[in-house]
Amino acid sequence: MDTTIALILLQDGILNGAIYALLGLALVLVFLVTRVIFIPQGEFVTFGALTLAFVVNGRMPGTVILLLIAGALVFFLELLSALRSRSMSGLPRKFLVNILIPVAVFFAAPYIVAANLPLWMDVLFSLAVVIPLGPMVYRLAYQPIAEASVLVLLITSVAVHFALTGLGLVFFGPEGWRTPPFMQGEVSLGAVSWSAQTFFVMGACVALILALWAFFGKTLYGRALRATAVNRRGARLVGISTNMSGSLTFTLAAAIGAFSGMLIAPVTTIYYDTGFLIGLKGFVAAIFGGLVSYPVALLGALFIGVLEAFSSFWASAYKEVIVFTMVIPVLLWRSFGSKHVDDEE
Amino acid sequence: MNCFPTVRLTTLATALALSVPLAVSAQVKVGVTIAATGPAASLGIPERNTVSLLPTEIGGQKIEYIVLDDTTDTTVAVRNMRKLITDDKVDVVIGTSVTPGSLAMVDVAGETKTPMISVAANAKIVEPVEGARTWVFKTPQNDQLMAGALADAMVKQNVKTLGFIGYNDAYGDGWLNVITEAAKAKGINVVASERYGRNDTSVTGQTLKLLGAKPDAVLIAGSGTPVALPQRELKGRGYAGIIYQTHGAANSDVLRVCGKDCNDMILPAGPLLVAEQLPDSNPVKKTAIEYKNKYEAKFGEGSINTFGGHMWDAGLLVAEAIPGALKTGAKPGTPEFRAALRDSIEQIKDLPASQGVFTMSDKDHAGLDTRARVIVKVVDGKWTYQPDL
Secondary structure (H helix, E strand, O other): OOHHHHHHHHHHHHHHHHHHHHHHHHHHHHHHHHOOOOOOHHHHHHHHHHHHHHHHOOOOOOHHHHHHHHHHHHHHHHHHHHHHHOOOOOHHHHHHHHHHHHHHHHHHHHHHHHOOOOHHHHHHHHHHHHOOHHHHHHHHHHHHHOOOOHHHHHHHHHHHHHHHHHHHHHHHOOOOEOOOOOOOOEEEEOOEEEEHHHHHHHHHHHHHHHHHHHHHHHOHHHHHHHHHHHOHHHHHHOOOOHHHHHHHHHHHHHHHHHHHHHHHOOOOOEOOOHHHHHHHHHHHHHHHOOOOOHHHHHHHHHHHHHHHHHHHHHOHHHHHHHHHHOHHHHHHHHHHHOOOOOOOO | OOHHHHHHHHHHHHHHHHHOOHHHOOOEEEEEEEOOOOOOHHHHHHHHHHHOOOOOEEOOEEEEEEEEEOOOOHHHHHHHHHHHHHOOOOOEEEEOOOHHHHHHHHHHHHHHOOOEEEOOOOHHHOOOOOHHHHHEEEOOOOHHHHHHHHHHHHHHOOOOEEEEEEEOOHHHHHHHHHHHHHHHHOOOEEEEEEEEOOOOOOOHHHHHHHHHHOOOEEEEEOOOHHHHHHHHHHHHOOOOOEEEEOHHHOOHHHHHHHHHHHOOOEEEEOHHHHHHHOOOOOOOHHHHHHHHHHHHHHHOOOOOOHHHHHHHHHHHHHHHHHHHHHHOOOOOOOHHHHHHHHHHHHOOOOEEEOOEEEOOOOOOOOOOOHHHOEEEEEEOOEEEEOOOO
16 A cells, blocks of 8 residues: 555545545435435435436436336325315415426426437436435425334335335336436646546535535525424424425435435446445434534534545445444443433424 | 336236236246446346347247346335235246345245246356256356356467456456456466446545556456446556456447447457357357347437346246246146246257257256357457457
């Protein structure tokens, strides 16, 4: 091992770590606001990456149809609850989000898939397909049991994860896909040349993290989410809808997941079930921060990425073992170091 | 693992089973369990597709196929097999796609005295032919057969040192063993061996380690599109030696994902992959092209891959064996017929199939020889037959 090798490994580790960081942040966010340990986070990575790969390759992604079906189901549920409460005021907006947008996406899809559009337009379209699935998943799977215990929510997450992985296989097939890189070329820094894509990924991560920081610090919705995170009942007492918070959180989580997928799809091959392992590493990162701290989750993610890169050099057969074994000392340290406060109902 | 497709397949299979009039109960029933979902789905899906092309009638005898999905899960594979035998009273079971499941099914075959034809590669499934394994046959080529072909090609290309990067599972383990053995016999040293996971997003560390060992050639032992990752990484880091792959890479999706980085890679494969390029004298050419045409007519141009070929060959073995088994006078659905079918498969001699020529015997239940392998090189994104390697 010389400096060049160490630098290349470091670069590789940071690239992967940046993706784990984004997923870790999304997991912390979802857990804080809704108490859901969001295992299906990884599925949004694959859905985002594969939807983009299909659009770029001129094929119709199956997620478009999933969006249509999920949207119809959500609207049906909303309609039922509106009839029950005899209040139709929210319905036009729900109709717009759950019926009109999916239908628009569905009819626009053949043209977008057939046309040879610039990459960023394909990215925008793919995001438009995948992101609405986030709040729909929340409405269908989590909102009806929003007040249940963390354990019940976790079990639901496992179920949602398996359902989405299965759908992923149906939509995208068993083989992997790649997308073209956002940026071509190499930048030479000292002895090692860094690919422009690495900088793009890191830049995008930093930008997303700053955007999240601004969202939580400066906007009303961000503050509402923070209030819900601190105390659900208190937030409801001051007029913050926990359903709205949950829905918004899942939208953000789906957006972060889908975007992360598109960031790594040019670097590596993405399969219908890739997301789980990436999500799991993001989860380990989130555990570093005790599922509450964004900065510690970020550091944890970078640490995991670098650890993974170096262990794949020294002991490739035990790479995953090394990464996941890290959870145990962290959990021990967290459980000894923190006072257990249970402020749930 | 993925429950929806399982349920759908099972329902479909049940619906199919019920829709057949009960009057023609004398038909031969073939049970199939394959990994249509889960990690080995890329093998199981073409296999499932192929079942729909298999002959439904042999010598006036109807053949019915019952297909179940085992989600690449060993337990489910065994459960499927028991269900097929006890509920559906099948005469022969084909499956499953992967070695662990097939090995577990061997015991059931012996216990229920039902012939079984595996479509997984490992030689352990049928060797040695004794006990429960007297009931078990398989159609894919052994890894040893393919490793031997690779070692021969390496000698011809003056390779003295070899680096290895393979899956960190049974597939990688198996290949590391057989290639080390085959290479040693030819005086080639394996100087580095690295592992990676099917779902890994990066193999930079392993690649650097391989480059550090400076081997003349590198063998990548994986299956399906994941083999493209080390291939691209090696090319991207400027590796100039020869890159070999195993027959697990013989899949058109690999070329799609890998692009021009896959040019010049060399792999052993079943003759089906390059059927059109074979000389007319090759006994495999005719059946391979027949299968290819049928498959592509139904599932689209270029959709063929060699995994489906193993299922086609298993179907051929069954079809070939049925007339012999009927001659004994045993009725389908009885233990006598199952035993007759087993004996009949064992008698098959010189049967040209899509992946080679089968000659079974009481010592050999794999039945393939060197005619079941060719060396293929990727030239301009196309599989190209290399008769000289």
